[in-house]
Amino acid sequence: MSELPQYIESVAKLVDHMIDRYFVNTVGELNKASAYLLTAGGKRLRPAVVLLAADAVRKGSSEDILPAALALEVTHTFTLIHDDIMDDDKLRRGVPTVHTKWDMPTGILAGDVLCARAFEFICQSKANEEAKIRAVLMLARACADICEGQHKDMSFEHRNDVDEYEYMAMVREKTGVLYGAAAGIGGVLGGGSAQQVKALYNFGLNTGVAFQIQDDLIDLLAPPEKSGKDRASDLREGKQTLIMIKAREKGLDLSKYRRDLSNADIEAAIQELTAAGVIDEVKKIAADLVADSNKHLAVLPPSKERQLLMDVGEFFVTRSY
Numbered sequence: 001m002s003e004l005p006q007y008i009e010s011v012a013k014l015v016d017h018m019i020d021r022y023f024v025n026t027v028g029e030l031n032k033a034s035a036y037l038l039t040a041g042g043k044r045l046r047p048a049v050v051l052l053a054a055d056a057v058r059k060g061s062s063e064d065i066l067p068a069a070l071a072l073e074v075t076h077t078f079t080l081i082h083d084d085i086m087d088d089d090k091l092r093r094g095v096p097t098v099h100t101k102w103d104m105p106t107g108i109l110a111g112d113v114l115c116a117r118a119f120e121f122i123c124q125s126k127a128n129e130e131a132k133i134r135a136v137l138m139l140a141r142a143c144a145d146i147c148e149g150q151h152k153d154m155s156f157e158h159r160n161d162v163d164e165y166e167y168m169a170m171v172r173e174k175t176g177v178l179y180g181a182a183a184g185i186g187g188v189l190g191g192g193s194a195q196q197v198k199a200l201y202n203f204g205l206n207t208g209v210a211f212q213i214q215d216d217l218i219d220l221l222a223p224p225e226k227s228g229k230d231r232a233s234d235l236r237e238g239k240q241t242l243i244m245i246k247a248r249e250k251g252l253d254l255s256k257y258r259r260d261l262s263n264a265d266i267e268a269a270i271q272e273l274t275a276a277g278v279i280d281e282v283k284k285i286a287a288d289l290v291a292d293s294n295k296h297l298a299v300l301p302p303s304k305e306r307q308l309l310m311d312v313g314e315f316f317v318t319r320s321y
Helices: 004-023 029-038 045-057 066-087 104-123 127-156 164-189 195-222 233-237 242-249 263-275 280-298 304-318
Strands: none
Touching: 004 029, 004 045, 004 304, 029 066, 029 104, 045 066, 045 164, 045 195, 045 304, 066 104, 066 127, 066 164, 066 304, 104 127, 164 195, 164 242, 195 233, 195 242, 195 263, 195 280, 195 304, 233 304, 242 280, 263 280, 280 304
């Protein structure tokens, strides 16, 4: 049995401890709003990838770069706060979204604060200066790409002809690049070679795309008490997910679901998609991405950490939350 669940749990405790140290009991409403979603929980998967990548290139190096692991969680949270504003979502991690609990300007500024703090945490890692500069550049590029991907995702909502190629390009930017940065930053701060860092980045990028595909499935299939999100929000909003694209290719019209949906409506949509083979096809695309991405890790020496990275990819496409 994989040790991954225990490892992720241990990383989550480390990250939660750092969040308590840096964000809890801060003064001022903006600081409270910035800390709010961070303290609401989360799987802390990106920090786990950072630390595994570091130890995969140099055993024990993860202890020196814990602030970088926090930086990736903080960056991820900043993107969630802003995404929730743009999508007008009311629920995240089982609690009201930041802009719902406070207001939109405070939500925007809370996300901005977290974005800035992420770079501060990268610089607090114990690594040589050149490595930290490369890590900062990697995170900066990822943040810019995430914005581009989010913009594409929003523009897709006004179209009904988005194809699989466009979707995959969007997801690489919106989700894949942050996992790519997590693995790459862990590798570079851990002292990995250029070849190892590139391989880790590509591994993270591809598994990140698979993660988003699975997230789209969870949005539809998982009840809100398990996912912590508004169920079937993508379906209601007509988002051009891979599910929507594959359904259109098979001649299914999902526009009838662009309205308030009851549980019975959602179950009917799931049944329709399952019968047409859409769900299985989308799941296979995600699984194939993970299988291909694991090949990049062949440049790393065999280790428990390398195996756990491979297990991360498998977890990404089998999780239900």
